[in-house]
Structures are given as C-alpha cells and as structure tokens.
Amino acid sequence: MRTMFFTQAVDDALAQAMADDPRFILFGEDVPLLRRNLLVRFGPGRVRGTPISESAFLGAGVAAAMTGLRPVVEIYMVDFLGVCMDALLNHAAKVEAFSGGKWTAPVVVRVPCGGGYGDGGQHEQSLWGWLAHIPGLTVLVPSTPADAGGLMLAALRHDGPVVFLEHKLLSEMWLEFMGSGARRTVQFDVPAEGRKGAVPRRWDPVPIGKAVLRRTGDDVTIVSVGVGVHRALEAAQVLDTEGISAGVLDLRTVSPLDIVAVREAVARSGRLLVVDEDYEGFGLSGELSAVVLEAGISCKYARVCTKTTIPYARDREDQVLPNCERICAGIRRLMQ
Amino acid sequence: MAPELLSLYGPMLRSRLFEEAVAKLWNDGLISGEMHLGTGEEAIIAGVVAQLGESDAMALDHRGTAALLMRGVDPVSILRELLGYPDGLCGGMGGHMHLFSKEHLAASSGIVGAEGPAAAGFALSAQYLNSGAVAVAFFGEGAMNQGMLMESLNLASTWNLPALFVCKNDGWAITSRSEKMTGGDLNERARGLGVPAVEFDGWDVLEVWEAACAAIERARSGQGPTFLHARCVHLEGHFLGMQLLRIVREPLREMPEIAIPLARSFLRPGGAALRERMAGLKEVLAAVLSSLRDPRRDSAYDPVQRARKTLLADAARLQSLEDRIEQEISRVLKAALEEARP
Numbered sequence: 001m002r003t004m005f006f007t008q009a010v011d012d013a014l015a016q017a018m019a020d021d022p023r024f025i026l027f028g029e030d031v032p033l034l035r036r037n038l039l040v041r042f043g044p045g046r047v048r049g050t051p052i053s054e055s056a057f058l059g060a061g062v063a064a065a066m067t068g069l070r071p072v073v074e075i076y077m078v079d080f081l082g083v084c085m086d087a088l089l090n091h092a093a094k095v096e097a098f099s100g101g102k103w104t105a106p107v108v109v110r111v112p113c114g115g116g117y118g119d120g121g122q123h124e125q126s127l128w129g130w131l132a133h134i135p136g137l138t139v140l141v142p143s144t145p146a147d148a149g150g151l152m153l154a155a156l157r158h159d160g161p162v163v164f165l166e167h168k169l170l171s172e173m174w175l176e177f178m179g180s181g182a183r184r185t186v187q188f189d190v191p192a193e194g195r196k197g198a199v200p201r202r203w204d205p206v207p208i209g210k211a212v213l214r215r216t217g218d219d220v221t222i223v224s225v226g227v228g229v230h231r232a233l234e235a236a237q238v239l240d241t242e243g244i245s246a247g248v249l250d251l252r253t254v255s256p257l258d259i260v261a262v263r264e265a266v267a268r269s270g271r272l273l274v275v276d277e278d279y280e281g282f283g284l285s286g287e288l289s290a291v292v293l294e295a296g297i298s299c300k301y302a303r304v305c306t307k308t309t310i311p312y313a314r315d316r317e318d319q320v321l322p323n324c325e326r327i328c329a330g331i332r333r334l335m336q
Numbered sequence: 337m338a339p340e341l342l343s344l345y346g347p348m349l350r351s352r353l354f355e356e357a358v359a360k361l362w363n364d365g366l367i368s369g370e371m372h373l374g375t376g377e378e379a380i381i382a383g384v385v386a387q388l389g390e391s392d393a394m395a396l397d398h399r400g401t402a403a404l405l406m407r408g409v410d411p412v413s414i415l416r417e418l419l420g421y422p423d424g425l426c427g428g429m430g431g432h433m434h435l436f437s438k439e440h441l442a443a444s445s446g447i448v449g450a451e452g453p454a455a456a457g458f459a460l461s462a463q464y465l466n467s468g469a470v471a472v473a474f475f476g477e478g479a480m481n482q483g484m485l486m487e488s489l490n491l492a493s494t495w496n497l498p499a500l501f502v503c504k505n506d507g508w509a510i511t512s513r514s515e516k517m518t519g520g521d522l523n524e525r526a527r528g529l530g531v532p533a534v535e536f537d538g539w540d541v542l543e544v545w546e547a548a549c550a551a552i553e554r555a556r557s558g559q560g561p562t563f564l565h566a567r568c569v570h571l572e573g574h575f576l577g578m579q580l581l582r583i584v585r586e587p588l589r590e591m592p593e594i595a596i597p598l599a600r601s602f603l604r605p606g607g608a609a610l611r612e613r614m615a616g617l618k619e620v621l622a623a624v625l626s627s628l629r630d631p632r633r634d635s636a637y638d639p640v641q642r643a644r645k646t647l648l649a650d651a652a653r654l655q656s657l658e659d660r661i662e663q664e665i666s667r668v669l670k671a672a673l674e675e676a677r678p
C-alpha cells in the first residue's frame with residue numbers, strides 16, 4: 001500500500017494527468033520553485049511562474065481554458081482571490097450560460113485555505129461558501145490525501161471551472177512554508193488522518209458532488225468539510241463515551257452539494273449539526289438547513305462555525321475556529 | 337537641510353535590535369505564523385518617516401514594524417501584539433501583517449499592492465480637508481505588478497494627490513527574481529502615468545532623506561505624487577525560515593529533503609524530453625545559486641552597518657547612543673514578556 005502526504009498526493013495526481021495529456025499546464029506566483037518536482041519533469045513550458053498580477057493571470061487562465069488548454073492556476077491563498085474575483089465571478093462561472101451551453105472554461109484554480117497556525121484574519125479564511133454561492137463554479141474541499149488526489153484528477157477532467165481548496169493545516173508543504181518555517185518550537189493541531197494516508201497505486205477520479213460517510217451514528221449527523229471533518233470525528237469519539245452515537249458525513253464537494261446524502265442521513269438521525277470552518281452567516285451551514293427543510297424533513301439543528309474575523313492570537317484563534325469542545329457542546333444541547 | 341547622520345542612525349539601530357529580538361522570539365516559537373522582517377530596509381523607512389508629521393498617514397505592507405516604531409508607536413505594545421496578548425497594539429487580533437495604529441494614521445495590509453489604494457485614499461482626505469498632510473505607501477517591487485497599485489499611481493496622478501509611493505526594491509518576490517517577472521522599467525512605468533520617479537540607493541539613509549524631502553515638499557505644496565524607487569537587500573530573505581536561504585546556510589541538512597524527490601521526479605518516465613527537463617532543473621538551480629551569490633552577504637548593503645562606519649569617527653558619541661538603545665530594547669523585551677496584563 002502506498003501512503004502519501006496531502007499535498008504530495010495532489011501533486012502526484014496532477015503529475016499523472018500531465019503525463020497523459022499535454023494540454024495541462026500549471027502557473028502561478030513562485031510555481032517553478034513550489035512545484036519544482038513537476039518543473040523538472042514537465043519543463044518550464046508547462047510549469048510557469050507569474051508576476052504578482054492575479055487578475056491578469058487568473059483571467060488569462062480562464063480564457064486559455066476556453067481555447068484548448070487545461071490550465072491549473074495557483075493562487076497563493078484563498079484570501080487573495082479578493083483581488084481577482086472578477087475572473088471567477090463574471091467570467092469563468094458565466095461562459096457556459098452566456099454561450100447557451102456551447103462554450104465552457106475548464107480551468108482548475110488550486111488554492112490553499114484555512115487556519116489553525118496563527119497567520120491572522122487576512123490569511124486564514126476558508127471562503128468556500130462565498131465561492132459556492134456563484135452558480136457555475138464547482139468547489140472542492142478534500143479532507144484526506146486519497147480524496148485530495150482523486151478530486152484533483154476529477155477537477156482536471158471536469159468540463160468547467162473548478163476551485164480546488166487545499167487546507168493548509170493538512171498540507172505538509174504549506175504548513176512548513178507558512179506555519180513552522182523549519183522551527184521545531186511550534187505545534188499545531190494537525191489531524192493525522194488528513195495529513196498522511198493510504199492512496200491508490202494509480203489515481204482514479206473521486207466523483208465530484210459525492211459525499212462520504214466517515215462514521216455511522218444513530219443519534220445525530222455531523223456534516224462537515226476539510227479539517228472540520230476531523231474535528232467532528234474527534235468529537236464523535238468523545239461523545240461515544242457518553243453514550244451518544246454521532247455519524248460524520250464528509251461532503252468533500254461544497255458545490256454541487258450532495259443533497260441526497262445529507263437528506264438521507266438527517267432523515268434517519270433526526271438531528272443535524274454542521275461543522276463549518278467558513279463564516280457562519282449566509283453560507284454552507286445555512287444552506288444545509290435549507291436543503292433539509294425543503295425536503296420536509298423535520299430535525300433539530302445546530303452549527304459550529306467561524307463567526308468573526310479570525311484572531312491572530314493562537315489561543316483565541318483556537319476558540320473561534322470550530323474545535324472538538326464546541327462541537328461536543330453543540331451536540332449535547334441537541335440531545336437535550 | 338539634511339539632519340545629522342547620528343539622528344537617523346538611532347532609529348535604524350533601534351528598529352534593527354527590535355527586529356532581532358522578534359526573530360529570536362519567533363524562533364523560540366512564541367510568535368506564530370509567518371514573519372517578514374524589515375531588516376535591510378531600515379534606511380528607506382528612516383529617511384522617509386523621520387520627515388512625517390502628526391497628520392501624515394502611512395499605508396504599510398507585510399513588513400510594517402520598522403515604520404511603526406519610527407513613527408513613535410510604543411514598542412512594547414507592538415511586541416505584545418506579535419506575542420498575541422490582549423493588550424497588544426491591536427488587542428492580539430492583527431498580528432505582524434495586520435498592524436494598525438489609528439492614532440498614527442498607520443494601516444498595514446498583507447495583500448500585496450493594497451498600499452496603493454490606501455495611500456491614495458489617505459492623500460485624498462488630506463487634499464480635500466486641506467490639512468497639508470501627505471500619505472506614504474511602502475511596498476516591494478513585486479507589488480508594482482499588482483493592478484490596484486498601478487491604478488493607484490494613475491489615480492494619484494490624475495487627482496494630483498499628495499502621496500509618496502515608496503518602492504523598496506530588493507529584487508526578489510519570495511522565490512522569484514522580480515526582473516524576470518516585470519516588463520519594462522519601473523521608473524518609466526511611473527513616469528508613463530505622469531508620476532515623477534527618482535531612483536537611489538536605499539542603503540544610504542542620507543540619500544533616502546534627500547529624495548524623500550523633495551517628494552514631501554512637492555506633495556505638500558500641491559504638486560502631486562512622486563515615485564521613490566529605493567534599492568535594498570532583505571537580510572533575512574523573504575521571511576524567517578525561508579527555504580532558499582536555509583539551503584544556502586545549511587546545505588547538508590536541507591538539501592536531501594529537496595534533492596531526493598527532485599531527482600526522482602526528474603528521472604520518472606512520462607513527461608517532457610530531456611532538454612525540457614534540463615531547462616527545468618536549471619531554473620531550480622539558478623534560484624539556489626542566485627541566493628548563494630546574494631548581496632545580503634556584503635555589509636556594504638546593510639544600512640545600519642554602513643551608517644555606523646561613518647559614525648565611528650566619533651566613537652564615544654556613537655557608543656553612548658548604542659548603549660542607550662540597547663538598554664531600551666532589553667527593557668522593552670522584558671516588559672513585553674511579562675505575563676498578560678489586564
């Protein structure tokens with residue numbers, strides 16, 4: 001059995017696709033050094049550095065995707081999508097609709113997200129709800145190396161724009177780059193199962209829009225993505241000792257949402273707790289409640305999300321981001 | 337008239353010692369996240385900030401500490417912010433890339449290029465309110481390729497705003513050589529937008545002071561913005577723990593982790609022809625080699641060392657200033673490390 005680190009898995013799936021199809025090219029700031037292993041295998045024509053001009057190179061990636069290339073565009077952090085949102089919001093997401101379904105932009109935007117390492121509120125956001133709000137964008141948030149590689153392959157084959165979010169706390173590469181920087185004096189609460197795990201010998205796509213049940217449980221269904229899935233699993237274990245049986249559904253894809261899986265699980269347990277590292281208001285957690293209500297399922301509902309700007313101070317950051325204690329407390333209330 | 341060198345050396349040394357203390361705290365794991373020091377650009381900051389007054393505003397980038405210190409922000413409160421204490425400069429909410437002081441009209445951003453619009457807006461307030469104030473943007477040369485910064489130069493030009501656009505050019509944007517990512521010449525770019533440009537050595541604080549003096553006078557007298565282009569060297573690379581520098585400083589420890597996967601990938605079947613692979617490998621090696629030949633090894637580019645050399649002529653005066661600053665910084669460090677205050 002092969003095991004891989006999270007980002008290693010993404011790069012490995014990417015390499016497999018690049019070896020199979022020369023239309024895949026890669027670009028972004030510092031990409032030649034950050035993806036140096038791909039650079040020395042596929043050459044500077046396919047692995048390119050860019051100026052700090054996100055609106056230009058992301059927009060160019062969208063247009064190149066419309067004319068025969070399959071670009072993977074890297075943005076340093078999801079927070080920085082703010083400077084180039086137009087390319088996604090008004091162009092990538094709209095081409096298919098505007099052209100009457102005749103033209104698409106199969107671009108993959110690969111971008112780190114998430115917090116838990118003390119970089120502050122302009123560098124640790126999740127923002128998948130913000131992206132998923134836009135019709136026409138596919139938004140992926142893997143939580144394990146196997147899903148990360150498989151979903152990357154699915155993204156590369158998808159015939160439309162995909163935002164592929166890579167949580168920094170799971171990524172050995174980003175955590176070293178942004179978080180520790182070679183010092184051994186800092187520790188992070190990194191979920192072991194997300195950081196490193198078994199991967200297939202050859203990558204097959206993990207279907208987009210399909211959630212996976214990580215843990216079965218009768219009393220309550222926890223729905224989450226990314227690092228939140230691991231926090232939920234940790235909480236489920238704690239609750240088990242109190243006689244509460246919690247299931248954990250990993251969405252893996254935020255948009256399109258696996259509505260069927262959510263409804264099925266919640267209909268059975270009668271309780272829904274959403275764990276979402278993204279902002280609480282107007283986002284994934286509210287969307288999930290709507291999806292359940294629209295189906296006429298009656299359930300008890302609560303959510304554990306990020307409500308405010310993420311504090312820089314590590315201790316307060318840990319309180320603001322969803323953690324095991326908050327999840328347990330939320331579920332105990334649901335059980336009353 | 338330019339001030340005495342000693343009066344500019346003081347703030348530079350103070351900032352250097354402060355940031356060296358920060359580096360130590362970061363290495364000890366007491367400061368979280370990334371840490372971009374401004375060591376190497378002290379002369380640029382000192383030469384400009386020494387001439388700012390109460391109503392002047394500053395738009396800072398991810399290396400804002402020196403500017404805040406020199407502008408008079410309490411060093412203990414900055415340090416306590418970096419340590420994440422509730423009584424830090426921003427209540428522990430901001431951290432080193434997001435430092436704000438309303439009192440000093442100083443705002444930072446970790447978004448590359450965001451200093452442009454911020455300075456334009458600060459300058460607009462000054463112009464509209466007729467306060468005679470100026471606004472300063474500090475940013476790197478990599479930021480010059482960010483749309484909003486280029487647009488801000490144009491906006492400042494067309495509105496004739498009292499702004500200084502100070503480009504601290506160290507030639508690098510993280511691991512990228514900026515010259516390879518930048519079309520044309522930055523001075524010409526600014527001039528093409530109607531903003532006069534001056535280029536000078538940013539490691540010579542008196543040179544910076546002269547250039548900034550003229551630009552501030554221009555701005556205060558309603559003649560509009562100036563682009564100040566200062567060359568410098570970041571002594572610690574992009575941020576602390578930067579891999580490129582680690583390879584250079586400790587090759588035996590750092591190389592295997594990089595070289596083994598690199599070699600494996602280079603040899604893997606499927607992919608480009610050998611010539612393309614070699615070109616890729618050359619690019620990686622070139623980045624490492626240019627760090628090796630990096631000017632940061634030469635103290636001539638260190639603004640603090642450079643000023644000090646001249647000042648050695650009056651060693652006694654220099655010594656007493658240095659003693660005073662060293663004592664201050666160790667007092668600051670001690671105060672900052674006290675347990676959380678209410």
Ligand SMILES: Cc1ncc(C[n+]2csc(CCOP(=O)(O)OP(=O)(O)O)c2C)c(N)n1
Nearest residue numbers: 076080446447448476477478479508509510
């Ligand atoms: C909009 C945006 N894109 C990318 C980044 C990531 N980033 C942080 S600093 C940096 C390099 C900046 O280079 P330069 O402007 O030359 O300043 P320096 O760091 O060299 O002082 C980059 C790309 C960012 N913070 N914001």
